[in-house]
Amino acid sequence: MKILVTGGAGFIGSAFVRTTLALDPASRIVNLDKLTYAGNLENLSLVEGNPQQRDRYRFVKGDICDASLLEKLLDEEQPDAIVHFAAESHVDRSIHAPTPVFDTNLRGTFTLLEAIRARPVKRFVHISTDEVYGSLPAPAEADEQYPLRTSSPYSAAKAGSDLLALSYFTTYKLPVLVTRASNNYGPYHFPEKLIPLMITNAFDNVPLPVYGDGRQIRDWLYVEDHCAGIRAVLNQGREGEIYNIGGNRSLENIEVVRRILEGAGRPESLIKYVTDRPGHDVRYAITSEKLERETGWAPLMSFEQGLEKTIQWYRDNQAWVARVKSGAYMQFYELNYSSRT
Numbered sequence: 001m002k003i004l005v006t007g008g009a010g011f012i013g014s015a016f017v018r019t020t021l022a023l024d025p026a027s028r029i030v031n032l033d034k035l036t037y038a039g040n041l042e043n044l045s046l047v048e049g050n051p052q053q054r055d056r057y058r059f060v061k062g063d064i065c066d067a068s069l070l071e072k073l074l075d076e077e078q079p080d081a082i083v084h085f086a087a088e089s090h091v092d093r094s095i096h097a098p099t100p101v102f103d104t105n106l107r108g109t110f111t112l113l114e115a116i117r118a119r120p121v122k123r124f125v126h127i128s129t130d131e132v133y134g135s136l137p138a139p140a141e142a143d144e145q146y147p148l149r150t151s152s153p154y155s156a157a158k159a160g161s162d163l164l165a166l167s168y169f170t171t172y173k174l175p176v177l178v179t180r181a182s183n184n185y186g187p188y189h190f191p192e193k194l195i196p197l198m199i200t201n202a203f204d205n206v207p208l209p210v211y212g213d214g215r216q217i218r219d220w221l222y223v224e225d226h227c228a229g230i231r232a233v234l235n236q237g238r239e240g241e242i243y244n245i246g247g248n249r250s251l252e253n254i255e256v257v258r259r260i261l262e263g264a265g266r267p268e269s270l271i272k273y274v275t276d277r278p279g280h281d282v283r284y285a286i287t288s289e290k291l292e293r294e295t296g297w298a299p300l301m302s303f304e305q306g307l308e309k310t311i312q313w314y315r316d317n318q319a320w321v322a323r324v325k326s327g328a329y330m331q332f333y334e335l336n337y338s339s340r341t
């Protein structure tokens with residue numbers, strides 16, 4: 001299968017590229033990525049350096065909002081499927097500066113859908129998030145029919161793009177499938193998100209900024225389990241359907257932070273409670289029973305093992321971290337954290 005991946009230089013997209021090329025020797029991937037602050041070709045150096053993989057891989061730098069580029073690329077490559085990861089993916093950034101979120105997540109998805117309306121593919125998998133269900137009271141778990149109740153510009157734009165994608169199935173019969181995953185973690189994660197930010201701050205012996213009381217709950221999914229779930233949807237999912245992909249592992253943020261400090265060998269005195277995120281969703285929880293029942297997929301990595309592997313990866317890849325954390329990263333860090341502390 002030839003797959004056009006959007007956003008394949010980011011955290012989850014690059015894991016999908018690496019694992020798909022490694023697991024399926026018949027696969028070929030074209031990666032379209034704008035290389036925003038979150039896109040990093042170093043995440044794909046293992047592919048570029050692998051003689052069994054590099055001939056089945058092509059990188060194209062470009063924007064999913066560029067309709068003529070999409071037309072040209074679809075004509076040239078004629079992919080069987082598109083897996084659409086490209087997005088502005090961080091809630092805090094979406095609060096400080098919503099414009100890029102609406103440009104990429106909504107207009108970009110719309111531009112892509114219009115492109116495949118003219119140049120059909122066999123599958124279009126739209127990658128979304130459990131954040132579209134908003135904050136749930138315990139012990140509720142959202143299934144795919146749960147109402148959408150978004151809180152941040154990020155989640156609102158993702159929910160909008162989900163509905164847009166599904167409307168192209170209903171109206172134009174395009175082969176759209178939507179996945180909604182819980183919080184991912186693992187190697188190559190940009191250190192603006194909770195787990196990599198806390199790991200890298202712990203190694204640097206600088207404060208770990210916990211929003212509010214730290215009692216918010218997220219469900220944690222190891223990124224390779226997420227990629228396996230996406231492949232299950234791509235190969236076995238039903239068109240026009242939504243599939244939740246969860247890790248079955250709900251934890252309070254403060255518990256995650258304590259485990260990171262323990263794993264990194266740093267003291268709990270590094271924890272610093274800071275002003276809460278505006279509109280902060282207290283609890284996310286989903287069930288992926290539908291995906292498990294229809295495809296046999298299940299998350300394989302325990303949180304304990306996944307966190308240990310992730311901490312070890314950051315320990316072993318400090319040059320990657322140093323490059324990612326230089327320059328513009330520190331400007332965002334200042335903007336997001338200076339007024340909080």
Ligand code: NAD
Pocket residue numbers: 006007008009010011012013032033034035036037038039040062063064065084085086087088089090104108127128129130158180181182183184185190
């Ligand atoms: P990321 O921020 O690490 O990567 C996003 C990638 O998209 C980057 O490589 C960036 O350069 C690229 N990109 C951004 N705008 C683009 C544009 N206009 N055109 C082309 N490329 C563009 O994000 P991620 O964490 O890997 O998330 C990938 C997808 O998964 C997103 O759609 C996100 O909403 C979804 N998701 C993320 C999580 C999570 O925990 N990170 C959970 C569920 C769903």
Ligand code: TYD
Pocket residue numbers: 090091092131183192193194195197209210211212214216217218253277
């Ligand atoms: P994040 O990784 O931004 O993912 P999301 O908000 O999309 O779930 O945040 C995960 C949780 O961690 C969320 O409840 C906010 C919290 N958090 C902090 O307490 N401190 C931080 O510095 C960050 C980035 C997040």
